[in-house]
Amino acid sequence: MTTLAGTRGHLLFERNLMVYRRAWLIIFSGLFEPLFYLFSLGFGLGHFVGRVHGVTYASYIAPALLASSAMNGAIYDATTNVFWKLRYAKVYDAVLATPLGPADVALGETSWAQFRGLLYAAGFIVTAASLGLVHSWWGALALPAAVVVGFGFAGMGIAASTFIRTWQDFDLVQLVQLPMFLFSATFYPLSVYPTALQWVVRFSPLYEAIVLVRSFTLGTVGWTNLVDAGYLVVLGALGIRLARRRMAGLLLT
Amino acid sequence: MPDGGALIHARGLTKRFGPLCAVDAIDFDVRKGEAFGFLGPNGAGKSSTMRMIGCVSPVTDGTLRVLGLDPLTDGPAIRGRLGVVPQMDTLDNELTVRENLVIYGRYFGLSRRELRARADDLLEFVQLEERANDPVEPLSGGMKRRLTIARSLVNDPELLLLDEPTTGLDPQARHVVWDRLFRLKQRGVTLVLTTHYMDEAEQLCDRLVIMHQGRIAEEGSPAELIQRLSTREVVELRFAGDTPPVEGVFDGRVARVEELPDRVLLYTDDGDALVPLAHERLGPQSVLVRRSTLEDVFLRLTGRTLVD
Numbered sequence: 317m318t319t320l321a322g323t324r325g326h327l328l329f330e331r332n333l334m335v336y337r338r339a340w341l342i343i344f345s346g347l348f349e350p351l352f353y354l355f356s357l358g359f360g361l362g363h364f365v366g367r368v369h370g371v372t373y374a375s376y377i378a379p380a381l382l383a384s385s386a387m388n389g390a391i392y393d394a395t396t397n398v399f400w401k402l403r404y405a406k407v408y409d410a411v412l413a414t415p416l417g418p419a420d421v422a423l424g425e426t427s428w429a430q431f432r433g434l435l436y437a438a439g440f441i442v443t444a445a446s447l448g449l450v451h452s453w454w455g456a457l458a459l460p461a462a463v464v465v466g467f468g469f470a471g472m473g474i475a476a477s478t479f480i481r482t483w484q485d486f487d488l489v490q491l492v493q494l495p496m497f498l499f500s501a502t503f504y505p506l507s508v509y510p511t512a513l514q515w516v517v518r519f520s521p522l523y524e525a526i527v528l529v530r531s532f533t534l535g536t537v538g539w540t541n542l543v544d545a546g547y548l549v550v551l552g553a554l555g556i557r558l559a560r561r562r563m564a565g566l567l568l569t
Numbered sequence: 570m571p572d573g574g575a576l577i578h579a580r581g582l583t584k585r586f587g588p589l590c591a592v593d594a595i596d597f598d599v600r601k602g603e604a605f606g607f608l609g610p611n612g613a614g615k616s617s618t619m620r621m622i623g624c625v626s627p628v629t630d631g632t633l634r635v636l637g638l639d640p641l642t643d644g645p646a647i648r649g650r651l652g653v654v655p656q657m658d659t660l661d662n663e664l665t666v667r668e669n670l671v672i673y674g675r676y677f678g679l680s681r682r683e684l685r686a687r688a689d690d691l692l693e694f695v696q697l698e699e700r701a702n703d704p705v706e707p708l709s710g711g712m713k714r715r716l717t718i719a720r721s722l723v724n725d726p727e728l729l730l731l732d733e734p735t736t737g738l739d740p741q742a743r744h745v746v747w748d749r750l751f752r753l754k755q756r757g758v759t760l761v762l763t764t765h766y767m768d769e770a771e772q773l774c775d776r777l778v779i780m781h782q783g784r785i786a787e788e789g790s791p792a793e794l795i796q797r798l799s800t801r802e803v804v805e806l807r808f809a810g811d812t813p814p815v816e817g818v819f820d821g822r823v824a825r826v827e828e829l830p831d832r833v834l835l836y837t838d839d840g841d842a843l844v845p846l847a848h849e850r851l852g853p854q855s856v857l858v859r860r861s862t863l864e865d866v867f868l869r870l871t872g873r874t875l876v877d
Contacts, residue, residue, distance in 0.1 A: 324676070324678075327672075327675050327676050330672070330675060331661070331664075331672050331675075334664060334668055334671075334672060335663040335664060405661070405662060405663070406657070406659040407659075407661060409655065409659045410655075410659035410660070410661065410673070411676060412625050413623060413625060413648060413651075413653040413655065413659075414648055414649070414673065414676035414677055414724075415645040415646070415648050415649040415676065415677060415678070416645075416676055417644070417645060567625070568625050568626060568627065569586070569620075569626060
């Protein structure tokens with residue numbers, strides 16, 4: 317009997333589902349953050365901003381907040397929770413004594429973090445649609461887009477969590493995540509930046525994520541969206557690969 | 570199987586961590602149905618050996634076959650047939666007692682339906698039925714150990730690996746664990762355990778190896794090792810102040826004298842015969858005549874006691 321590496325990752329997902337069956341409230345608290353931004357900036361500040369790219373300011377930033385919430389949910393789970401299970405709770409030490417291997421752990425935890433990001437995105441899009449902020453039937457694809465976004469950030473987050481040594485190191489995660497949130501053409505178009513800087517911003521994975529989701533909610537879909545999605549998928553896959561190697565090195569000594 | 574039916578077959582098995590050689594080219598075989606022990610102090614290489622057998626630590630050098638398979642290529646298949654009780658508890662603190670068994674069984678690919686019945690049986694076996702729906706965290710050390718043992722049995726393993734199963738437990742809790750392990754042994758489960766308690770090794774092991782500094786110093790059954798490497802009895806002398814010089818005092822009347830920081834051990838086949846002489850010549854505070862144990866064997870082999 318041989319088992320293909322990574323084919324049992326869903327059991328980690330199942331384990332997390334068992335844990336959160338009792339703690340749904342903790343997950344739901346994350347639903348509100350993007351809504352607070354939407355009301356405060358989208359409608360509040362938006363009142364003074366007027367229209368951007370032909371739509372209301374709230375409609376303009378809603379997809380960006382959706383992508384950001386998929387990112388935040390995925391990163392939060394992939395870093396904080398995975399770090400805890402890896403270094404303190406010894407969950408993976410127990411798991412690796414069973415037929416599961418590091419690839420299963422990396423894939424299983426990625427899918428869970430992705431799922432968490434998806435939940436936040438789903439909650440947000442329902443609200444956004446009911447407020448009339450989705451302008452196209454393409455908007456139905458915003459949710460699958462959030463799955464791609466979640467995958468990218470979950471994979472990268474899990475790789476990052478294997479490098480984290482102490483709780484203080486999470487400040488470094490923040491140091492990347494916060495500017496990415498603020499400057500990835502989230503609250504204003506890329507054209508605001510000088511040309512040179514525009515190219516830097518284009519490499520931000522969240523920028524790609526926002527472009528992808530925004531195309532769907534505003535109905536401006538094009539072939540270049542495949543590049544946006546591809547970029548996120550590749551980053552996520554590289555993250556999983558790295559995480560698998562790192563976890564094997566840390567746990568199978 | 571090419572190795573005469575041995576469940577574990579090791580030749581020249583070696584584990585190095587950088588410059589440190591934790592396991593230094595050891596040979597051993599574990600046969601089906603026996604309880605096999607690795608006895609030795611901390612740092613002797615017992616846990617490293619166990620982790621290699623459990624396929625969670627790559628072999629540096631030598632040959633290792635577990636259930637006839639190579640851990641390097643068949644790790645998942647081997648692990649699927651093993652039960653592991655690690656040295657440190659790795660229970661899932663975010664789940665209840667019962668959920669710990671269920672999810673662990675799921676990792677082995679068992680169905681939820683199968684696991685419902687099995688979890689009940691296992692909880693009964695380790696006497697934790699009443700704690701089934703409690704969180705794991707507040708359980709006592711002994712209960713956690715028992716739960717870990719129950720968890721290790723969830724896949725009905727052919728081979729059970731126990732790394733220091735009773736370290737850190739109080740005497741009563743240890744006896745409960747021993748009792749459960751003894752029952753497993755009676756059922757024909759092959760046990761491999763490490764310990765630095767000689768009484769544990771004597772109680773549970775049919776055969777054992779004594780490890781010291783990464784090597785196997787001796788191998789045999791507990792009784793055989795004691796008979797071969799120690800005398801029938803030991804006289805323990807303790808002194809109120811400094812130990813007086815004992816050299817030459819018992820010449821020709823004892824097989825061996827061992828001076829430890831807190832006592833002097835006289836190895837002889839007739840302990841009582843030495844007591845009057847010891848009182849007369851050395852004036853000890855207390856004299857105890859006892860049978861030889863594995864501790865004495867270990868002392869003879871390494872010049873050290875097992876538990877410092």
